[in-house]
Amino acid sequence: MPTELKMPALSPTMEEGTLAKWLVKEGDDVKSGDILAEIETDKATMEFEAVDEGKIAKILVPEGTDGVKVGAPIAILAGEGEDVSAAAPKADTAPAEAPKAATPAPKPDETPKSAPPPETKGVTPTETPPAPAQPAARPRTEGDRVKASPLARRLAQAQNIDLNALQGSGPDGRIVRADIDAAVGKAPAAAPAGTPAAAPALGGHVVLPGVIEQAIPHEAIKLSNIRKTIARRLTESKQQIPHIYLTVDIQLDALLKLRGELNAGLESRGVKLSVNDLLIKALAQSLIEVPECNVSFAGDQLFKYSRADVSVAVSIPAGLITPIIVGADAKSVSAISTEMKDLAGRAKEGKLQPQEYQGGTASLSNMGMYGIKQFEAVINPPQGMIMAIGAGEKRPYVINDSLQIASVMSATGSFDHRAIDGADGAKLMQAFKRLVENPLGMLA
Structure with a gap:
């Protein structure tokens, strides 16, 4: 069969x-x-x-x-x-x-009773559709000047329409946008409640109703399922999670020196560590050291994790995905580096399995390679925190009570304040700073 x-x-x-x-x-x-x-x-x-x-x-x-x-x-x-x-x-x-x-909602719901013939479409929510032609109740001119809204004047000019030939449907016979649309056979129907009205094309341009009353060249790009999910989850995160942000400046010279020495020793194995690999390890160790931050909020429960699974933000053509280094606290830096390269490569090809990007106990997002000095990342629910890494740069820095030049980066932790108190978040930032500035502690 x-x-x-x-x-x-x-x-x-x-x-x-x-x-x-x-x-x-x-x-x-x-x-x-x-x-x-x-x-x-x-x-x-x-x-x-x-x-x-x-x-x-x-x-x-x-x-x-x-x-x-x-x-x-x-x-x-x-x-x-x-x-x-x-x-x-x-x-x-x-x-x-x-x-x-x-299929869109039925036409009877889209078209108001006072709408003009069916060939008309789109209308701004700020202006009413034109009523059947009839003499204006009051004069529509002030002296020799035709009464018209600024938007109506711009549209009339773009369409080469003589305002003197139109009968206004606005207050006191004022010419509004609907009158211009009607004059060119485009009088629109009202959009369904709660949705933006369609933007009429004007010579390859678009007018965004109720936002910017001017013609703007544009291209309409259909959202992928991934982009829709990103939009939904991050909106929920900012609406539902009370974020608290904590920032520290971290000296990188010791980490950079250790990275160079480790890469020299790992060259024969074909492994090349990135700064990000070491930061993943530092965050994982910090989460184990400060378990109050290795948590997630779940309504009337708080999940406290005994393992640090670090989600790492990776940019892909369709948007953003966060492959996970499982048990990063217990893995060597070389193992983290090898695994991260594999995950990032397959993420960009769309080859990750669900278990490789769903879950995680905390996240790390590094925008230092783009020269971003500092930023505040949005928490990836249901996780309780995310670490945002800025660019390392030469800055004046006080070392041993003297002002010197050092390689410094800013790191900002975003914490779910429902699950993590500010003092506990500060402890995690201190632990992260200490491990990065004294990186041998991560390898012990």
Whole structure:
């Protein structure tokens, strides 16, 4: 009997995904372990493998389809000599339901009763759609000057419309934007409640209603599932987590010297440590030393972790992902370096498995390579803290009661104040500073 291949749940939080690309076509023979498709989840783009062998009899969901629900049939796999006609009706229903979810709200809800004919579209929430043409109740001129809003004047000029020929629908016969739109056959319908109105195009430009009343060149870029997830999670973080920020300046000279010596010794093994590798180790050790910060807030509970799993922010084409160095406190710096290079490389290729980027007890984000001196990172929930690393630079610095020039960086810890008190956060920052300035302690 033919088998339906269904949209898999490739992460615990996945409810729907984008079928980014089919790697097989109808009629292809496949066997267990073959890669059938690439699926974009809420976290990454992942490969979908075949479990059984057979022939791809029918592809139900074309590549590029968004919002495919987990468990929805996406293809039919048939064994040798099997008839797929019995499964065909199911194949027809899947594509029909996909666009239904993306269909806008019915037109009666979008179009106000006073709206002009159906060919009109878009209206700003700040101005009302034009009423049927009728004489103005009051004069619309002040002396020889036509009464019109500044926006209406700019739009009229852009469209070469004579304001004297228009009948205003605003207060006291004032010409407003809706009148200009009506004059060029673009009188828009009101947007659904709670959503921004569509921005009308004006000669390759766009007017952003209620934001900036001017024409701006633009390009509309569709959000990926990853970008949507980043937006949702970081918004929730800033709305729900009371952040507290603590910053310390750290002298880097001893760390840089040790890194050079270690790289000389590791050269024969093909390992080259980065400053970030050493900072991951320092943060992990600090979390073990100050366990009050190795926690996460969970409503009426506080989870305190006995292992330091450090999530490291990595920039990828689709946005940002945080692969995890599991048990970084117990690993050697060379092991951290090797693992980090592998994780970062596969993250940029979209090849990470869910367990490699979900979880973690704290995060580290380093923007020093971009020359950023200091910044405050947003906590990655449900974690309780994130360390933001700035650029190392030569600065005047007091050493042994004398002013000298030293390599110094600023590090800022963002802490969830529901779970971590300011004093405990300060202890973690002190421990981190001490380990970086005396790095041999990390290797003992």
